[in-house]
Amino acid sequence: MPKYVELLFDVPLKQSFTYQVSEKGDESVGKRVIAPFGRRELTGFVIAERDVPPLGVEESRIKQIRRVVDKEPLFGPDEIELSRWLSAYYFCTQGEALAAMLPSGRRASSYTSFGADDLEEGYDGKGLSLSGEQETALRSIIGTVGGAEDTAGRSATEEAGAGGSRVDDMLSASRTALSPVLKSAPPYKTYYLYGITGSGKTEVFLRAAEHFVRRGKSLIYLVPEISLTHQAAEAIGKRFGTLAATLHSGMSGSERLSEWMRIKRGEVQIVVGPRSAVFSPVRDLALVIIDEEHDASFKSGNTPRYHARQVAMRRCARTGASLLMGSATPSAEAWKLMSDGLITRLDLTKRLSGGSVPEIKIVSLEHTDGCLSYELKEEIRKTALAKRQTILFLNRRGFAYFYHCKDCGFELLCKHCSVSLTWHKARGKAVCHYCGYQSNPPSACPSCGSLSAGFMGFGTEMIEEEVRRAFPDLRVTRLDTDSVQKKGSLEAALASFRAGAVDILLGTQMVAKGLNFPGVRLVGVVFADTGLHLPDFRAAERTFSLIVQVAGRAGRFFPDGKVLVQTLRPHDEVIRKACALDVEAFFKAELEQRKEQEFPPYSRLIRVLSRSRDAGRADNAIHRFRQIVEGLLPRGADMLGPAECPLSIVAGNHRRHILLRGTDMGALHSAVRRGLDLYEVGKDARVYLELDVDPVSLL
Ligand code: ADP
Ligand code: ZN
Ligand code: ZN
Numbered sequence: 001m002p003k004y005v006e007l008l009f010d011v012p013l014k015q016s017f018t019y020q021v022s023e024k025g026d027e028s029v030g031k032r033v034i035a036p037f038g039r040r041e042l043t044g045f046v047i048a049e050r051d052v053p054p055l056g057v058e059e060s061r062i063k064q065i066r067r068v069v070d071k072e073p074l075f076g077p078d079e080i081e082l083s084r085w086l087s088a089y090y091f092c093t094q095g096e097a098l099a100a101m102l103p104s105g106r107r108a109s110s111y112t113s114f115g116a117d118d119l120e121e122g123y124d125g126k127g128l129s130l131s132g133e134q135e136t137a138l139r140s141i142i143g144t145v146g147g148a149e150d151t152a153g154r155s156a157t158e159e160a161g162a163g164g165s166r167v168d169d170m171l172s173a174s175r176t177a178l179s180p181v182l183k184s185a186p187p188y189k190t191y192y193l194y195g196i197t198g199s200g201k202t203e204v205f206l207r208a209a210e211h212f213v214r215r216g217k218s219l220i221y222l223v224p225e226i227s228l229t230h231q232a233a234e235a236i237g238k239r240f241g242t243l244a245a246t247l248h249s250g251m252s253g254s255e256r257l258s259e260w261m262r263i264k265r266g267e268v269q270i271v272v273g274p275r276s277a278v279f280s281p282v283r284d285l286a287l288v289i290i291d292e293e294h295d296a297s298f299k300s301g302n303t304p305r306y307h308a309r310q311v312a313m314r315r316c317a318r319t320g321a322s323l324l325m326g327s328a329t330p331s332a333e334a335w336k337l338m339s340d341g342l343i344t345r346l347d348l349t350k351r352l353s354g355g356s357v358p359e360i361k362i363v364s365l366e367h368t369d370g371c372l373s374y375e376l377k378e379e380i381r382k383t384a385l386a387k388r389q390t391i392l393f394l395n396r397r398g399f400a401y402f403y404h405c406k407d408c409g410f411e412l413l414c415k416h417c418s419v420s421l422t423w424h425k426a427r428g429k430a431v432c433h434y435c436g437y438q439s440n441p442p443s444a445c446p447s448c449g450s451l452s453a454g455f456m457g458f459g460t461e462m463i464e465e466e467v468r469r470a471f472p473d474l475r476v477t478r479l480d481t482d483s484v485q486k487k488g489s490l491e492a493a494l495a496s497f498r499a500g501a502v503d504i505l506l507g508t509q510m511v512a513k514g515l516n517f518p519g520v521r522l523v524g525v526v527f528a529d530t531g532l533h534l535p536d537f538r539a540a541e542r543t544f545s546l547i548v549q550v551a552g553r554a555g556r557f558f559p560d561g562k563v564l565v566q567t568l569r570p571h572d573e574v575i576r577k578a579c580a581l582d583v584e585a586f587f588k589a590e591l592e593q594r595k596e597q598e599f600p601p602y603s604r605l606i607r608v609l610s611r612s613r614d615a616g617r618a619d620n621a622i623h624r625f626r627q628i629v630e631g632l633l634p635r636g637a638d639m640l641g642p643a644e645c646p647l648s649i650v651a652g653n654h655r656r657h658i659l660l661r662g663t664d665m666g667a668l669h670s671a672v673r674r675g676l677d678l679y680e681v682g683k684d685a686r687v688y689l690e691l692d693v694d695p696v697s698l699l
Pocket of ligand 1: 128129130131134195196197198199200201202203352353516
């Protein structure tokens, strides 16, 4: 029994802390404990045991642990190592890293595992015979045919692997700067299943999973955030029973914890879940699957701002597991790697379940009153007459989007943020989507008193009203974060849509992702322009993939699918290419532009953001950081800013940022590391510095 233990806390302090073990003395590495910290009590992670106090620390001054939370260790050396890497790569403390990796619940008495009984007839491809393309893809991934194993996977990594991997350089940490261990690790194989929507990617993933599970190996299967109803999760529950663990954001902390423990004990061979599932402590990892690789939810929006793809690469590099990604709309990064032949691309070009690629038409909204064009209404009517279903997509919640005065130009902004308030008619409030602030809508312009002022632009609530007015006989369901507040309501809504009890499903991203419903004939993109002109170099990429993904919900089982894309910019190149489903052409133009502007994938970025209640302090801090880091930048690197962030105030905090840009992430990273060390000395404690490595959003 040790006398002392070293603890890490989920706080922005770098060091570990020494404590005396409790009376019971059941502390051991990998457990969580409750310990006094300043005037509070905090949960700490035991990362080491020791028999003597650290040098120079008086025994009597070492505080004692109050109690131990876990019966069995939650984590071991592998997780501690991964947390060390995570903290180095993403500039957070190791305690913050561990906290992000581990489930945060109390000990649970029982667990709910994903059982087949919970499911209605859903996806079950067991009896399917694979198509030729699927078969070829699967063969490359599991490598059964003699040498074929290696022609696909290894050649790509070999090319990349000699000395230092170029794959790694593009997408992951520079080996030399961050993780000397990686140098000697075997290169891992990376595959990309590039297949149009509905081409049977899921089935290939599942067969690959089966292959490894049967051989006693484990896998991690990552899916985007809003897909608790993802067909893969269902199918995995059915096919793998208790060998599978499913994690999702609807689970409570203790449910998550008990799944984690099952994984830790080696009872589970396949874990399905959103980005945090990438930390699952599986044994004998053979494969990490990232479904819908382009999805932004794989990047965390809080410290540590990790990308699950990056963490997956790190784990693959350490363990020799393979990485398998897939999408109909790859990210620009992945597309470039495929084009350069650095990762193996496997193509699926056909729809397999009787459908075909839908007809996609652009409809100009220029001369339409309201938000439903004549054509869209006609198609909804036709679809209903044919006893089929419609999905309407709009990426904006609420009723109306912003408040504008025609006389003086006044706009109604949130009191705490520099964003417009959205009119939520059902609630009768103007609401901020960033901080939740609400106010009563003004009856006249608050600035000049004019009555020619009001909310404009439309959101899902308004579409719902307009659709109900135009089609009083049709059954309509709206799906967005406002309408599915209650646990289980999303599943219920989707189930009734699948059962044919709803004619029109309308909503935000929730209706865009992964849904596979036979009854859908028509998809309407109500307003394709929403994200197009955000001040973010990924705006076009996001708009493109969103349109292609939504369009992919139509015509999956019958060859009469139809998609109407409404826009105010019918000649916009991004929208046109999306409607032509022309991924090649889109990326050709997009990558040329990125290259010219030196944005990723032609460079790597680190974003440094200062935030403070006080604008002046935020300004000073970012300028000070800039001055420090300027002298440290490696050759070929530069700096954009400092500037106000596009969202310059959020929840009362003023935000300023700079973007550091370079082609060598390792060198850029060390410059920032040194800059931060210098910045620490004499920093303004009332400013918080946020670090974002490989940022996905620049707002
Ligand atoms: P993706 O993930 O590529 O969008 P899905 O995996 O959702 O595509 O597959 C679309 C549909 O095709 C599913 O209903 C699935 O059951 C069906 N499917 C997949 N593979 C086959 C096959 N080999 N033969 C017939 N149908 C298939
Ligand atoms: Zn006014
Ligand atoms: Zn706000």
